Amino acid sequence: MRKAVVKQTECVACGVCAKTCPRRAISIFHGIYATVSEELCIGCRKCEKACPASVIEVVQKEPAKREAV
Amino acid sequence: MKKWNDYLWIFSAVYLISGFFNILFAWVGLICFVTPLLLSIMGKGKIYCNSYCGRGQLFQLLGGRLGLSSNRSIPAFIRSRWFRYGFLAFFMTMFMIMLFSTFLVFNGTNSLKEVVTILWTIKLPWNWTNTAMVPPWVAQFAFGFYSVMLTSTILGLLTMFFFKPRSWCVYCPMGTMTQGISVLRYRGKN
Numbered sequence: 385m386r387k388a389v390v391k392q393t394e395c396v397a398c399g400v401c402a403k404t405c406p407r408r409a410i411s412i413f414h415g416i417y418a419t420v421s422e423e424l425c426i427g428c429r430k431c432e433k434a435c436p437a438s439v440i441e442v443v444q445k446e447p448a449k450r451e452a453v
Numbered sequence: 454m455k456k457w458n459d460y461l462w463i464f465s466a467v468y469l470i471s472g473f474f475n476i477l478f479a480w481v482g483l484i485c486f487v488t489p490l491l492l493s494i495m496g497k498g499k500i501y502c503n504s505y506c507g508r509g510q511l512f513q514l515l516g517g518r519l520g521l522s523s524n525r526s527i528p529a530f531i532r533s534r535w536f537r538y539g540f541l542a543f544f545m546t547m548f549m550i551m552l553f554s555t556f557l558v559f560n561g562t563n564s565l566k567e568v569v570t571i572l573w574t575i576k577l578p579w580n581w582t583n584t585a586m587v588p589p590w591v592a593q594f595a596f597g598f599y600s601v602m603l604t605s606t607i608l609g610l611l612t613m614f615f616f617k618p619r620s621w622c623v624y625c626p627m628g629t630m631t632q633g634i635s636v637l638r639y640r641g642k643n
Contacts, residue, residue: 394532394533396629397498398622399503399504400513412498415635434617435617436617436622437527437532437623438527
């Protein structure tokens with residue numbers, strides 16, 4: 385599944401991504417950088433396109449493995 | 454559904470236009486300097502940039518909705534720390550010089566110069582507005598402050614055109630300052 389990943393050291397915390405996200409999966413952590421909720425993100429790439437600093441990338445991620453019962 | 458703060462771009466547009474009618478309106482722009490700093494000092498992070506910046510909304514509207522942006526990625530060096538803080542230092546230096554020239558008018562060393570300087574170099578004669586009702590230093594600050602606001606808008610429009618709509622946000626000195634304050638506050642608490 386595809387998920388948005390933010391390069392947090394280069395993020396300017398402008399909040400454009402959070403505004404554009406249709407799932408409200410992005411929030412700005414204490415005004416420092418954007419964080420993406422992997423549970424909510426659907427990898428639609430809207431934030432990637434909108435990010436003025438171009439520090440968001442949508443990457444392929446493996447779903448978290450469930451522990452065997 | 455749109456909220457009241459989604460229309461703050463109107464405030465920014467009216468502000469820029471009002472300076473052409475009377476330069477003294479430039480003083481209103483101090484709101485855009487004081488509010489983000491106060492909010493971040495109060496621990497609200499970059500909520501001003503995130504939700505209340507009329508200029509950012511204006512760039513989004515012009516570059517996004519009206520399609521005036523080429524939507525290219527901004528060069529990596531512009532988002533680097535040294536460039537952002539370097540630009541902030543340069544901006545603040547120019548701001549201090551502007552405050553000093555206001556002081557020189559205040560103490561009578563210099564007389565009022567009815568000029569708006571854009572991009573720190575190009576001097577535009579701006580002598581059609583009536584500033585007789587206020588002391589000369591009040592008018593001098595208005596000319597200087599409007600120069601700062603117009604210059605940053607022009608830079609923002611240029612980067613909006615060449616890169617993504619809100620590229621100005623990447624190197625906006627206010628944004629750099631509020632992010633810096635937010636980092637310091639967070640580090641201080643944890």
